[in-house]
Amino acid sequence: MMRRATLALATAALVLQGCAAAAIPVVAGGLVGRKTVSDRNARKARKAEAARIRSLPAAPMPAPMLPGVPPAMQYLYASGEAVALDLQAYMGLANYLVGISADLRIGHDVDSVVLAPGATLEQPKFLPCAGKPPAIVFDIDETAIHNLGFEGDAARRGEAYDAQRWADWERTGTRQVAVVPGLTEVIRVARLAKIAVVFNSNRLAENADATAAMLDGVGLGPVVHGDTLWLQGDAGSTDSRKDGRRWAIAAKYCVVAMSGDQLGDFSDLFNAPGATPAARREAAAGLHTTLMWGHGWFMLPNPVYGTGLRGGMDDVFPPATRWTPTPTPTPNSTPIAAPIAGAPAPVAKEK
Numbered sequence: 001m002m003r004r005a006t007l008a009l010a011t012a013a014l015v016l017q018g019c020a021a022a023a024i025p026v027v028a029g030g031l032v033g034r035k036t037v038s039d040r041n042a043r044k045a046r047k048a049e050a051a052r053i054r055s056l057p058a059a060p061m062p063a064p065m066l067p068g069v070p071p072a073m074q075y076l077y078a079s080g081e082a083v084a085l086d087l088q089a090y091m092g093l094a095n096y097l098v099g100i101s102a103d104l105r106i107g108h109d110v111d112s113v114v115l116a117p118g119a120t121l122e123q124p125k126f127l128p129c130a131g132k133p134p135a136i137v138f139d140i141d142e143t144a145i146h147n148l149g150f151e152g153d154a155a156r157r158g159e160a161y162d163a164q165r166w167a168d169w170e171r172t173g174t175r176q177v178a179v180v181p182g183l184t185e186v187i188r189v190a191r192l193a194k195i196a197v198v199f200n201s202n203r204l205a206e207n208a209d210a211t212a213a214m215l216d217g218v219g220l221g222p223v224v225h226g227d228t229l230w231l232q233g234d235a236g237s238t239d240s241r242k243d244g245r246r247w248a249i250a251a252k253y254c255v256v257a258m259s260g261d262q263l264g265d266f267s268d269l270f271n272a273p274g275a276t277p278a279a280r281r282e283a284a285a286g287l288h289t290t291l292m293w294g295h296g297w298f299m300l301p302n303p304v305y306g307t308g309l310r311g312g313m314d315d316v317f318p319p320a321t322r323w324t325p326t327p328t329p330t331p332n333s334t335p336i337a338a339p340i341a342g343a344p345a346p347v348a349k350e351k
């Protein structure tokens, strides 16, 4: 894995020779020069995406409105901090693909990043790649796109997740979405490097046409159900576990990278029955797993929903870390200074 990272920059120029000469130097020039984020094409793509969202016809505002937006949604969908995390992951992935492409062009072996049946996180074994065309596998929700329409509706309702509403959203919410920042550039690099783009999602197979139309509509398609689009119901899957579909994809493709917003987007082993938050954290930081992050497995932020949002007080705040504030002095013990007229109001520190 480390060899790939080194090769990524050292052989980037080699990768680019003969690859869509008119277009890829612009993309890869930005990568090699570490200026990808400011690359003109990247800015154009993000501006076009912002303009597309602005041009959507405004639907009537449902009533009643709740007074605020949940902090997790503010963070994921509206903060510059989340954009930075998205770009950190996806520019790292684009760079990684340049390295993979270099390996392929000079005849080096490339490893799959899909764990084989029977493998464990402590003793990982990956599926073989021999002779298969390369592919990258993306989750869809909160990895490829942000579900602004659905989550906005949920924020206004202030109600818990509802499976029926989600199914309706899969069928009809094909436009009120936003591409996750940086993904358009990654997909451009992948396709120019002849690396297939495959989606593995827990959306329902019965809604495949609408999901394909949604991906097409935001410029991430085309996709073909059963080849480059895999959904719940495909490959015998009946629930949110994705290993079966991953293995079906890996039977046809050499999966050189995966990207998701949940640990289950990389292996179902992270979601063993009864796994506590501490066990999942330990698994994510295991010796072999650590080597995968940023080198084949690329994680996106999602504080809005998912398996990671679990844990009671003692899970989140271990008892040994308990702290309580020093008791407030009584008026008789220490005088409290009066505020100075004209002094600025105290503000919360940015952490």
Ligand SMILES: [Mg+2]
Residues within 6 Å of the ligand: 139, 140, 141, 142, 143, 260, 261, 262
């Ligand atoms: Mg997801």
